[in-house]
Amino acid sequence: DAKTTQPTSMDCAEGRAANLPCNHSTISGNEYVYWYRQIHSQGPQYIIHGLKNNETNEMASLIITEDRKSSTLILPHATLRDTAVYYCIVRGPNAGGTSYGKLTFGQGTILTVHP
């Protein structure tokens, strides 16, 4: 799986958009970009995923650059409850064997939303 690089921490004002970047310059053509988040003392929560096109759901938007080497997760109107660690994960199709289904979490970005 391609390695990802994220800023260690970011701040955002409540009600403003939070834009969380992720670099994955070694991504392969068949690898997906996933975003999960972990609110303090809870289990990780799936947010969104994409392959090439931009994606939007009720939680967030995912913008993937044309060369797919980076992406941005956008929380359009951040709230205090969005304070969490956000993980960008790149995963490809099943390579079989021991990689089957595995999510590899990095350090993530600590997003703090201020009142």
Add this chain to the structure above:
Amino acid sequence: DTAVSQTPKYLVTQMGNDKSIKCEQNLGHDTMYWYKQDSKKFLKIMFSYNNKELIINETVPNRFSPKSPDKAHLNLHINSLELGDSAVYFCASSQTPDRAYNEQFFGPGTRLTVL
């Protein structure tokens, strides 16, 4: 309704003891996972079962033995507990282990403290 549940939520025990953590999912998923999050907050996969069969077994000491009596349950038994086993253990499930699309649902975690 709870999707992925774990018991107990907290577990405090002495070195050398044997303990079990239980996980149940009511999502009808085929695949279940155990992850470990250490004191530095790194989240790493330990095991994965698909339809009661072991498909991922990371480099985990033999003292850790997962058991899946049916698709809805994945338990983790730990023998001869050591101080380094102190961590938060998360159970997760997904509809399929297929790496092309794999939204994983995580439980609330079990905080294990070995004294």
